[in-house]
Amino acid sequence: xxxxxxxxxxxxxxxxxxxxxxxxxxxxxxxxxxxxxxxxxxxxxxxxxxxxxxxxxxxxxxxxxxxxxxxxxxxxxxxxxxxxxxxxxxxxxxxxxxxxxxxxxxxxxxxxxxxxxxxxxxxxxxxxxxxxxxxxxxxxxxxxxxxxxxxxxxxxxxxxxxxxxxxxxxxxxxxxxxxxxxxxxxxxxxxxxxxxxxxxxxxxxxxxxxxxxxxxxxxxxxxxxxxxxxxxxxxxxxxxxxxxxxxxxxxxxxxxxxxxxxxxxxxxxxxxxxxxxxxxxxxxxxxxxxxxxxxxxxxxxxxxxxxxxxxxxxxxxxxxxxxxxxxxxxxxxxxxxxxxxxxxxxxxxxxxxxxxxxxxxxxxxxxxxxxxxxxxxxxxxxxxxxxxxxxxxxxxxxxxxxxxxxxxxxxxxxxxxxxxxxxxxxxxxxxxxxxxxxxxxxxxxxxxxxxxxxxxxxxxxxxxxxxxxxxxxxxxxxxxxxxxxxxxxxx
Amino acid sequence: xxxxxxxxxxxxxxxxxxxxxxxxxxxxxxxxxxxxxxxxxxxxxxxxxxxxxxxxxxxxxxxxxxxxxxxxxxxxxxxxxxxxxxxxxxxxxxxxxxxxxxxxxxxxxxxxxxxxxxxxxxxxxxxxxxxxxxxxxxxxxxxxxxxxxxxxxxxxxxxxxxxxxxxxxxxxxxxxxxxxxxxxxxxxxxxxxxxxxxxxxxxxxxxxxxxxxxxxxxxxxxxxxxxxxxxxxxxxxxxxxxxxxxxxxxxx
Numbered sequence: 001x002x003x004x005x006x007x008x009x010x011x012x013x014x015x016x017x018x019x020x021x022x023x024x025x026x027x028x029x030x031x032x033x034x035x036x037x038x039x040x041x042x043x044x045x046x047x048x049x050x051x052x053x054x055x056x057x058x059x060x061x062x063x064x065x066x067x068x069x070x071x072x073x074x075x076x077x078x079x080x081x082x083x084x085x086x087x088x089x090x091x092x093x094x095x096x097x098x099x100x101x102x103x104x105x106x107x108x109x110x111x112x113x114x115x116x117x118x119x120x121x122x123x124x125x126x127x128x129x130x131x132x133x134x135x136x137x138x139x140x141x142x143x144x145x146x147x148x149x150x151x152x153x154x155x156x157x158x159x160x161x162x163x164x165x166x167x168x169x170x171x172x173x174x175x176x177x178x179x180x181x182x183x184x185x186x187x188x189x190x191x192x193x194x195x196x197x198x199x200x201x202x203x204x205x206x207x208x209x210x211x212x213x214x215x216x217x218x219x220x221x222x223x224x225x226x227x228x229x230x231x232x233x234x235x236x237x238x239x240x241x242x243x244x245x246x247x248x249x250x251x252x253x254x255x256x257x258x259x260x261x262x263x264x265x266x267x268x269x270x271x272x273x274x275x276x277x278x279x280x281x282x283x284x285x286x287x288x289x290x291x292x293x294x295x296x297x298x299x300x301x302x303x304x305x306x307x308x309x310x311x312x313x314x315x316x317x318x319x320x321x322x323x324x325x326x327x328x329x330x331x332x333x334x335x336x337x338x339x340x341x342x343x344x345x346x347x348x349x350x351x352x353x354x355x356x357x358x359x360x361x362x363x364x365x366x367x368x369x370x371x372x373x374x375x376x377x378x379x380x381x382x383x384x385x386x387x388x389x390x391x392x393x394x395x396x397x398x399x400x401x402x403x404x405x406x407x408x409x410x411x412x413x414x415x416x417x418x419x420x421x422x423x424x425x426x427x428x429x430x431x432x433x434x435x436x437x438x439x440x441x442x443x444x445x446x447x448x449x450x451x452x453x454x455x456x457x458x459x460x461x462x463x464x465x466x467x468x469x470x471x472x473x474x475x476x477x478x479x480x481x482x483x484x485x486x487x488x489x490x491x
Numbered sequence: 492x493x494x495x496x497x498x499x500x501x502x503x504x505x506x507x508x509x510x511x512x513x514x515x516x517x518x519x520x521x522x523x524x525x526x527x528x529x530x531x532x533x534x535x536x537x538x539x540x541x542x543x544x545x546x547x548x549x550x551x552x553x554x555x556x557x558x559x560x561x562x563x564x565x566x567x568x569x570x571x572x573x574x575x576x577x578x579x580x581x582x583x584x585x586x587x588x589x590x591x592x593x594x595x596x597x598x599x600x601x602x603x604x605x606x607x608x609x610x611x612x613x614x615x616x617x618x619x620x621x622x623x624x625x626x627x628x629x630x631x632x633x634x635x636x637x638x639x640x641x642x643x644x645x646x647x648x649x650x651x652x653x654x655x656x657x658x659x660x661x662x663x664x665x666x667x668x669x670x671x672x673x674x675x676x677x678x679x680x681x682x683x684x685x686x687x688x689x690x691x692x693x694x695x696x697x698x699x700x701x702x703x704x705x706x707x708x709x710x711x712x713x714x715x716x717x718x719x720x721x722x723x724x725x726x727x728x729x730x731x732x733x734x735x736x737x738x739x740x741x742x743x
Contacts, residue, residue, distance in 0.1 A: 432588075434588055438544065438545070439585050440585050440586075440587060442541075442542075442543055442544065442569060442585075443581065443584070443585035443587070444587065444595070444599075445542075445568070445569040445570045445573070446541045446542070446569045446570070446572075446573055446578075446579055447570075447573055447595075447596075447599035447655065447659065448570050448573035448574050448599045448600075448602040448603045448606070448659070449570055449598055449599055449602055450568070450570045450602075451570075453570075453598065453602065457587070457590055457594075457595060457598060458587060458590065460589075460590070461587060461588060461589030461590030461591070461638065462588065462589050463589075464589060
């Protein structure tokens, strides 16, 4: 079944993009705090320095060095559907932390009040009195985790939720077993770079039979200039466990481009389920395309156990460049992979994002729902792979890729790759392209809604299959974020 | 209720004048019909009343009276006009993919309530309310859970316009060629719906090509629009004369 519709693509009556300067990025502030950074440059000494700062065991350093040596043999991928300036890897500082942070965070009371204030301003209160109920937060500031809330509450049910630095020190057996098991350091250029220089991130372990009583989350904040952020997240869900994980990120408004190269790995054992939701709002550059984060991220989950499930939901609304394909390896029989995505680009943003679903086990199924919205002069690409291996009897996939254009100067592309090596597979693919046009806006407004209300209605309608997968508070935030980004692009 | 005074209009940015001095006064409780050949400016007039940005009014005003106050609605945004109780049933209703009809109508309804100082309706109450209106129009219940006008037949789209009118309960409604694309049964149902919505304090302006619709929606006044001007205004019998003789005899 395949349905391709093109509506009004040549519709000339679309009102030209009429930009408002009021589209401000409200997280663009900078926290003036004393930092401890290592010199710019990338070589084995730098990696040793990072490892030393983190007081790592030697096996970790060895792994980093192997990754680094492999990275030096690789070339930056050139296949993505976007252009960006050259990245000078020797000009970056690979470690930047608030001063005196080498001991790592202890209790929230000891965290620098400036940092607490920063996260307050970002809407992520960390202090005992004000912290969010129902959500445990690991707050990452530049290269380090500055604190993790609700840890003792989680410990009671046996959940480990801490920074990656702590995990390497306190739970080496788990880290050794799972780190790199889904995304090996040799996986790709940016994963290799991350494996060599990663500075922190979150670690999360859900023991057998436990449903996490809280949502777990990580908030990533880039603050320092001249640096990048290279964090790693690892989530392990033992048999019959469940966790819903949220991720958010922002950065200051700057004219320089900053590199963010992260790795996220998820492992689910028999009957376990992990739901991973992201609202990505890195600084995206200004209207002329100056500044913004280069976001090169490798996210992958492995359904190792039978009947396990991994579900990625992402709202990608930031970054000058986005290169990101949250994927699922469906190894366990009967396992399920899901990818729900809204990617919005405006101004001069460029996104090349999608997913990979690799079916290995029998009776595995995957669902892909991708919604791309491009406005202004941006460029938005969906790139996805569904691969059915010979062993995957009765695999099923449903893919739906919809694009929406706002204005006449943007572009949307869809590259769906399908490889089927077992004839028992059932594959469905649908795609559509539509355009917000002046007639639609007028129709809605003539019923009493103002322009904002009309945009919100159209966006909500277009993205609803994805929004309904987000946790409630996240979904409200996501809608607001998209509305704000599109204000002034329509009509 | 509404006084259209010496309206001249053209396509925004264009040169050709489409409306060349329209005058029309409509009082509460009245139904007016505008008839005219293709290209005479009928649809332009309806779009100007609703505030379509594609057209530019170069001269004249449209005074709308509510709460004993007259406003020139040309100064208002389309949504402000809607909130004041002005409604346009579109000749070509627009599709809004993915947006549930009921969600759309509740959002619009509540905007109007908010503006008029009435209490907004929650989902449950609104559901009951919209269903009562659908019964009036003999519409299938599944209708409201479908995306607005998406994959609707021509007749369904027109019925959806009348449903919106029933739900939003305007004081002044303009029906732009609501009969086009309707078979005889749909025409009867749509007209019945429109007639039921008629009230002492409301007024309707029906724009049509054919006299046929006016057998069902009986106007108090009929105006003939030719080349951007109203050339003749009389009672309902004028429509029959046009049906019989065409428009030529009206062109001097």
